[in-house]
Amino acid sequence: xxxxxxxxxxxxxxxxxxxxxxxxxxxxxxxxxxxxxxxxxxxxxxxxxxxxxxxxxxxxxxxxxxxxxxxxxxxxxxxxxxxxxxxxxxxxxxxxxxxxxxxxxxxxxxxxxxxxxxxxxxxxxxxxxxxx
Amino acid sequence: xxxxxxxxxxxxxxxxxxxxxxxxxxxxxxxxxxxxxxxxxxxxxxxxxxxxxxxxxxxxxxxxxxxxxxxxxxxxxxxxxxxxxxxxxxxxxxxxxxxxxxxxxxxxxxxxxxxxxxxxxxxxxxxxxxxxxxxxxxxxxxxxxxxxxxxxxxxxxxxxxxxxxxxxxxxxxxxxxxxxxxxxxxxxxxxxxxxxxxxxxxxxxxxxxxxxxxxxxxxxxxxxxxxxxxxxxxxxxxxxxxxxxxxxxxxxxxxxxxxxxxxxxxxxxxxxxxxxxxxxxxxxxxxxxxxxxxxxxxxxxxxxxxxxxxxxxxxxxxxxxxxxxxxxxxxxxxxxxxxxxxxxxxxxxxxxxxxxxxxxxxxxxxxxxxxxxxxxxxxxxxxxxxxxxxxxxxxxxxxxxxxxxxxxxxxxxxxxxxxxxxxxxxxxxxxxxxxxxxxxxxxxxxxxxxxxxxxxxxxxxxxxxxxxxxxxxxxxxxxxxxxxxxxxxxxxxxxxxxxxxxxxxxxxxxxxxxxxxxxxxxxxxxxx
Numbered sequence: 001x002x003x004x005x006x007x008x009x010x011x012x013x014x015x016x017x018x019x020x021x022x023x024x025x026x027x028x029x030x031x032x033x034x035x036x037x038x039x040x041x042x043x044x045x046x047x048x049x050x051x052x053x054x055x056x057x058x059x060x061x062x063x064x065x066x067x068x069x070x071x072x073x074x075x076x077x078x079x080x081x082x083x084x085x086x087x088x089x090x091x092x093x094x095x096x097x098x099x100x101x102x103x104x105x106x107x108x109x110x111x112x113x114x115x116x117x118x119x120x121x122x123x124x125x126x127x128x129x130x131x132x
Numbered sequence: 133x134x135x136x137x138x139x140x141x142x143x144x145x146x147x148x149x150x151x152x153x154x155x156x157x158x159x160x161x162x163x164x165x166x167x168x169x170x171x172x173x174x175x176x177x178x179x180x181x182x183x184x185x186x187x188x189x190x191x192x193x194x195x196x197x198x199x200x201x202x203x204x205x206x207x208x209x210x211x212x213x214x215x216x217x218x219x220x221x222x223x224x225x226x227x228x229x230x231x232x233x234x235x236x237x238x239x240x241x242x243x244x245x246x247x248x249x250x251x252x253x254x255x256x257x258x259x260x261x262x263x264x265x266x267x268x269x270x271x272x273x274x275x276x277x278x279x280x281x282x283x284x285x286x287x288x289x290x291x292x293x294x295x296x297x298x299x300x301x302x303x304x305x306x307x308x309x310x311x312x313x314x315x316x317x318x319x320x321x322x323x324x325x326x327x328x329x330x331x332x333x334x335x336x337x338x339x340x341x342x343x344x345x346x347x348x349x350x351x352x353x354x355x356x357x358x359x360x361x362x363x364x365x366x367x368x369x370x371x372x373x374x375x376x377x378x379x380x381x382x383x384x385x386x387x388x389x390x391x392x393x394x395x396x397x398x399x400x401x402x403x404x405x406x407x408x409x410x411x412x413x414x415x416x417x418x419x420x421x422x423x424x425x426x427x428x429x430x431x432x433x434x435x436x437x438x439x440x441x442x443x444x445x446x447x448x449x450x451x452x453x454x455x456x457x458x459x460x461x462x463x464x465x466x467x468x469x470x471x472x473x474x475x476x477x478x479x480x481x482x483x484x485x486x487x488x489x490x491x492x493x494x495x496x497x498x499x500x501x502x503x504x505x506x507x508x509x510x511x512x513x514x515x516x517x518x519x520x521x522x523x524x525x526x527x528x529x530x531x532x533x534x535x536x537x538x539x540x541x542x543x544x545x546x547x548x549x550x551x552x553x554x555x556x557x558x559x560x561x562x563x564x565x566x567x568x569x570x571x572x573x574x575x576x577x578x579x580x581x582x583x584x585x586x587x588x589x590x591x592x593x594x595x596x597x598x599x600x601x602x603x604x605x606x607x608x609x610x611x612x613x614x615x616x617x618x619x620x621x622x623x624x625x626x627x628x629x630x631x632x633x634x635x636x637x638x639x640x641x642x643x644x645x646x647x648x649x650x651x652x653x654x655x656x657x658x659x660x
Contacts, residue, residue, distance in 0.1 A: 012442070018449035025456075064438075093445040094438045114442070115449030 007032045007059045009040040009073065010091070011066055018115055019060060019091065026121040029057050037068025041076065048082050058109070058128055059088040060116075063099055071099065074106050087128045091116055143263060144170035144189035148180040148206065149222070150198040154247070161249060166256070177201025177209075184210055188217075190263050191256075196223045196230065204230070207237045218259045222247060284308055291393035293371075297325060299348070300384035304328060313371060313393045315363030333360035333368065340373060347375035347387055358398070361391070370398040426495060426655075433491045436484055444484070448477045483599070486615040490598055493622035497655040498538045505533040505578065508543050509550065509567040516554045525554065525563035533569045533578065536650050537627050545623040548616045549580040549643050556584035556641065564640075575646055583640040587633075595633055596621040620645075627651045 006029045010016040020031055034040035040059075047053035059077070063070035070090065077083045089110040090103050100111055110124045147162065149155035155173055162171055172187060174180035178201040180194065192210055196203035207219050221234055221242040234242065241255050284307070287293060293310025297303075304325050308318035314331045321327055329337050336359040346352045354376060361369040375389040451474035458466050506529055513527040535542070550565065557563030566581040587595070594600045598618035620643075624631045628648025635641035 012446070014446045015442070015449070018446065018453065021453060064442075093441040095441070096438070114445035115452060117452065 003055055004029045005032045005056045006030070007034065007040065007043070007056050009034045009037065009059065009065065009070065010062045011035050011064075012062075015062070015091075015114065022116050022118055022121055023060075026118045027125055032056070036066040037070065037073045038066075040073055041068055044077070044080075044083055044086075048080070053083060053086070056086060058125065059086055060091045060112075061088055063090060063092045063094060063103075071102060071106075074103065074108070078106050089124050142170060143168070143191070143260065144172065144187060145191040145193060146172045146174060146180055146183055146187070146189045148174045148177065148192065148194040148198065148203065150175050150195060158247065158252075162256075165253060166260075169260075177203060177206030180206055181209055184213065184217075188214060190216075191218045191220065191259055193220045193222065193252075193256075196221055204233055204237065207234070207239055211238045218263065220255055220259060222252075288312070293391040293393070295323070295328065295389055295391070297328075297344075297387040297389075298384060299387065310391055313369060313391055314361055315365060315367070315369075331361050333362045336360050343373055343375045343389075344387060347377045347389075348385065350377075352377075358394070361393075368395075369393050370395045429491050430495055433488060433495065437488050440484060444477060444480050448474065448481075451477060486598065490615060490618060490622055493541070493619065493626055495655060496541075496626075498541070498626060498651060498653050500536055500651055500653040501539060503535055503537050503539045503542050505535055505542065505546065505567070506531055508539075508546050509533075512543075512547050512550045513565070513567075516550065523558070523563065524561065525557060525565060528564070528566040528568070530568035533567075535576075535578075535647050537647055538623075538651075541623045541626065545620045545645075546580070548620045552616065552643075553580055553582035553584060553641075556586075557582050558584070560584055577644050577646055579642050579644045581640065581642040586637050586639050586641045587635040588637055589635060592633055592635070596631060617643075 006023055006027070008016065008019055008023065008031055010019060010033070016033060016035075020033075023029065023031055032043065034043055040061075044053060047056070061070045061074060065073070068076075070092075074088055074090075077086050077088065088108050089112055090100075090108050091112050091114060092099075093114040095113070103111060109128055110120075112120055112124070145162070147155065147159055149158065152175070155175065159171055159173055162169065170189070172183045172189060174183050176198045177194075180192070181201070183189075184192065192207070194203040194206060198206075203221060203223075207221070210217050210219065215238065219237075219239040219241070221239045222245060223230065223234075223242055224245040231242075241259060243252050243255055287307055287309035291309065291313060293313045294307040295310055296305040302325065304323045304327075306323040306328070311318040311320065329340060332340050339357045339359050343355070343357050346355065354374065357373045358370055359373050361371050363369065370393070371391040372394050373389065373391055375387055378386045378388055380386070451470055454470040455467065455474065458470065461467065509529045513529060517523075517525065517527070546567070550567070553565045554563075557565065560583060564581075564583045567579070568581075569576055569578050571577070596617050598615045600614055621631050624645045624647065628651050629646040631643065631645040633641060633643045
């Protein structure tokens, strides 16, 4: 069976640790880690070329990121020919209504306030899988 | 002329004739023909002088040849008393010596004997006419002098000088007040246009000349100039110069004008302007200060709602991790501590939310519109009554209480006040909650009153401060963060009003608030 991944885009190591822990408890997907928008962007480009990007089951995207912000990355994914169908859930601690509205417009699976819980992630994943 | 004589006032005549018959006859004729003329009779010069001294009649008609004192001597005496006396001599003499002495004395009229009435009346008419004319002239003169005095007085009081300038002859005429405005004794220098110009500050002379030229232009609209007059003592006066052209048929062009000393007015105007500017500057200063503090608040709120939320969420995440992963740990304290730490995190989050809703009030944009507080209160009351149908609470809501304000915010404020009233009457068998309005010194005051738990007035100050509570947690199923009334306070403040409360323990509480009649829409934030 091919590997399946959750791409976690998170700059803060504590948040990355906490999210990884929840992912590990909630599912069997492997974790791909990007520490900023640029890293995530490069990784996605690579996987696009390798045709492995469809192995990404979910992108957990923080909004406040160095270099390329979460919102910019999301916009990039949606405008990409191949990647536009990727499932993205926002993982944030901000309650900015404008951001939230924009993300919904860009079609995110969920908008999760930190800290993420096992149940919440499970529900997101089950919704994502139901779409497949 | 006879009528006008009457109008000019009483005229009297002394008639002197030694022959009694003739005297009576002539006197009767005179009375008949000159009913307005007062006539005194005398039989000789001496008697006539007596009467003259007593009555000083304007006219003396006298015979010349009389016993005791003749007409010539008497006339001389009368002329000595009053040179203006008009004497008509009645004489049979036509010799020149008589006439010459009569002329010398000042007897300018005479009638020959035997008396011809036609002739007498004609002479008398002429004399009466002269007297009337003279009186008329004197009256006109008096009126003119009076009106000149009035004009001068008015000019002096109003500090309004006037002048007249004849263009062709180049002569000029200044009123006394104009001299005084220029700091000069009236008449102390010859009034000429050159002298007039020299009264003004050198920089303003061009304006004066321009005013004159403009006024001479037939199509000109009257305009005024403010010019500075430079007094000999070097002090400056500001005058308003008005010029108009007058063209009378047969004479050349004349300019008339006024110089109104408006120095004090101008000074006041300058003062008002500088005060206004000062005020505007201060308003601007305050506005930018306010804007600065609001944007500081804005960034601080941003900090709280974004930057602070992240570590708090992290902390919460670790607490959960502790609880989940150390749940099996033998030490029960671990679990307890982790739980308590997670509660603390919840408290921090509540405080952050409370803080954000409070600061939101200062930052948010007001949408001012007609708002029916009665309708809002009714809806809220219905909601409350429906939530606990078993409770007996009577709501009394005044009808038609409408204000201008932000509907959403005012609704929030009323909700808070009515919710409080609802909660604090929960231990009463019969709750009473009232919303209404009354006028206090012309200002509408709105209130929410209940008969609930009330409060001790010594805590009244604390009521509207955020995070300060005066009831023990749990006492009234209370689990808020203690910002409800602080929010109401903030809403009332944004509406330019004030809020206060009265209460008595176990007797109830009343919350009063006022609102600015027409609060300003918008926000304090500088528009980007």
